[in-house]
Amino acid sequence: xxxxxxxxxxxxxxxxxxxxxxxxxxxxxxxxxxxxxxxxxxxxxxxxxxxxxxxxxxxxxxxxxxxxxxxxxxxxxxxxxxxxxxxxxxxxxxxxxxxxxxxxxxxxxxxxxxxxxxxxxxxxxxxxxxxxxxxxxxxxxxxxxxxxxxxxxxxxxxxxxxxxxxxxxxxxxxxxxxxxxxxxxxxxxxxxxxxxxxxxxxxxxxxxxxxxxxxxxxxxxxxxxxxxxxxxxxxxxxxxx
Numbered sequence: 001x002x003x004x005x006x007x008x009x010x011x012x013x014x015x016x017x018x019x020x021x022x023x024x025x026x027x028x029x030x031x032x033x034x035x036x037x038x039x040x041x042x043x044x045x046x047x048x049x050x051x052x053x054x055x056x057x058x059x060x061x062x063x064x065x066x067x068x069x070x071x072x073x074x075x076x077x078x079x080x081x082x083x084x085x086x087x088x089x090x091x092x093x094x095x096x097x098x099x100x101x102x103x104x105x106x107x108x109x110x111x112x113x114x115x116x117x118x119x120x121x122x123x124x125x126x127x128x129x130x131x132x133x134x135x136x137x138x139x140x141x142x143x144x145x146x147x148x149x150x151x152x153x154x155x156x157x158x159x160x161x162x163x164x165x166x167x168x169x170x171x172x173x174x175x176x177x178x179x180x181x182x183x184x185x186x187x188x189x190x191x192x193x194x195x196x197x198x199x200x201x202x203x204x205x206x207x208x209x210x211x212x213x214x215x216x217x218x219x220x221x222x223x224x225x226x227x228x229x230x231x232x233x234x235x236x237x238x239x240x241x
Contacts, residue, residue, distance in 0.1 A: 033167035123226040155211030
C-alpha cells in the first residue's frame with residue numbers, strides 16, 4: 001500500500017476537514033483580534049517598531065500556512081504538504097525567536113497590556129513560546145505518523161492563540177480575572193479536538209492527551225512562577241527604573 005493510500009485510509013477515520021475547519025476558526029480569531037489594533041499600527045508610520053512588524057509578519061505567515069496545510073491534505077496533495085512542511089519548520093523557529101524578542105521589547109518599553117502584570121506577561125509568553133516550540137518539534141518528529149502529526153501541530157497553534165484572543169475579547173472589563181478568561185478561551189479550542197475524537201473515534205488519541213495536557217500544565221504553572229521574587233527581579237532587569 002502506498003503512502004497516498006495510507007493517507008486516504010486514515011482520512012476516512014479522522015476526516016481531514018475537521019482540521020481545516022479548526023484552522024479557519026483559529027485564523028478568524030487571530031484576524032478579528034488583530035484587526036482591532038493593526039489599523040492604528042499602520043497609521044503610526046515610522047514610529048511603529050520594525051521588530052514588531054517583523055514579528056507580525058512571521059506570525060501571519062504561520063497562520064496562513066496553518067490554514068493552507070490541511071486544505072492541501074483535504075485535496076489529496078500529500079507530497080506538496082510534506083514539502084511545504086519543511087518551510088513550516090523553519091517558520092516555527094522564526095516564531096520562537098520573534099515571539100521572545102517581542103515579549104522582551106514589550107516589557108522593556110512598557111508596552112505590556114494593562115490587564116496583565118508585567119511578570120505574568122513575561123512568564124505566560126515565555127512558557128507559551130516553549131510549549132509551542134516543543135509541540136511543533138514533536139509534530140515534526142512524528143511527521144510520518146499522520147494521526148500524531150496533525151494533532152500535535154493543532155495543539156501547538158492553539159497554544160499561541162493568546163494574542164488574538166486578548167485583542168478580541170474585552171479583557172479590560174474582566175479585571176484581575178483576565179488571565180483566567182484567556183486561559184479558558186484557549187482551553188475551549190484545546191478540548192475541541194478530543195471531543196471530536198470521542199464523537200468520531202469513540203476514544204481520544206494519545207497525541208491530544210499529551211498536547212492538551214501540556215497546554216493545561218503550562219496554564220497551571222504560569223501564575224505560581226509569575227508571582228515569585230525571581231520573576232519580578234527579571235522584569236526589573238529587563239525594564240530598569
